[in-house]
Amino acid sequence: MPDPSQQIPYTIRVSHRAKHARLKLSPHEGLIVVIPQRFDKKRVPELVESRREWITKVQGTFEQRRLEGVSDTGKALPSRIELNGIGEAWSVSYRAEDRTGVLLREVSEGELLLAGLVHDEALCRRVLESWLKRRAGRKLVPQLERLATIHGFTYSSVSVRKQRSRWGSCSSKGRISLNLKLLFLPPLLVRYIMVHELCHTLHMNHSSRYWGEVARFDPDYAANDREMTHAWRFVPGWLAAE
Ligand SMILES: [Zn+2]
Structure with missing residues (x-):
């Protein structure tokens, strides 16, 4: 239970760019004003006090996540995202900020930051999903284009969806x-799916002529197709959950 008589510890940070006072909360840095x-520093305690309810709520979420252990195999939000299909790995950190929505930033190559209403798990999930969609658009779509060009396939459009x-x-x-979930598959299987779909531009069925076409571009297609039956296991729980 939060004790209302207890002072909330915080750090003050003066910013040249800030137009208004705002609060930031993260598991590592604690509360930063x-x-x-x-801005008159004497007003800070009152500001912090006025946001006590929000601070307590977010701190509770952090504590709960710490106890549950943020795991990438469970349904909890990820602290790391491995995109094997495109050979990338990203760390994910969350920072509560007094703002509307959740903002996602690529801090550096391989480093994601979600800031804002990060205790809203559903919102974080949506933000991460749309980032995955953009990532797939940047990497998987050009890969399909290259395959099509090399092997002489034509298609009218390509889109990425969950x-x-x-x-x-x-x-x-x-x-x-x-499917944006292809990002999590081994590269061989990603390629197999692309070949599979490109061959459908020639045959809209799974006839022996169709498979004959697939075999020309992927001699291991039969093994890869069998592997696809179990491929959902590569998709992390936090994304599969819905
Ligand atoms: Zn098919």
């Missing part, structure tokens, strides 16, 4: 869609 240069039960699809109009 960012104030503009002209799909529950399909890794990819190809419409009769040649619209290819890739």
Whole structure:
């Protein structure tokens, strides 16, 4: 239980760019009060006190996450995202900030920061998902384009979506869609799915002529296709959960 008579510890940080005072809360740094240069420091305790409820709530979330152990195999939000399909690994940190929504930033190569209402897990999940979609657009789409160019396939469009039960699809109009979950698969399987969908631009079925086509570009297609039956295990729990 929070004790209202207890002072909330904080650090003051004066910012040249800040226009208003705001609060930042993270598991590592604790509460930081960012104030503009002209802001009267004597007003800080009152400001902190007025946000006591929010601070207590967020600190409770941090504590709960620490106890649960943020695990990438469980459904908890990830502290690390391994995108094997494109050979990338990202660390993820969360910082509560007194703002609306959650802002995602690529702090550096391999380093993500989510700032804002980070105790809202559903919101964080959505933000991470749309980042994955952008990542897939940046990496998987050009890979499909290269494969198509090298092997002489044509398609009308390609899009990235989060799909529950399909890794990819190809419409009769040649619209290819890739599941963003491909990002988590071994590269060989990613390539297999791309070949699979590209060959559908020639045959809209799984006939022996179709598989003959697939075999030309992926001699191991049969083993890869079998492997796909179990491939959902590569998708981390936090993303699969819905
Ligand atoms: Zn198919």
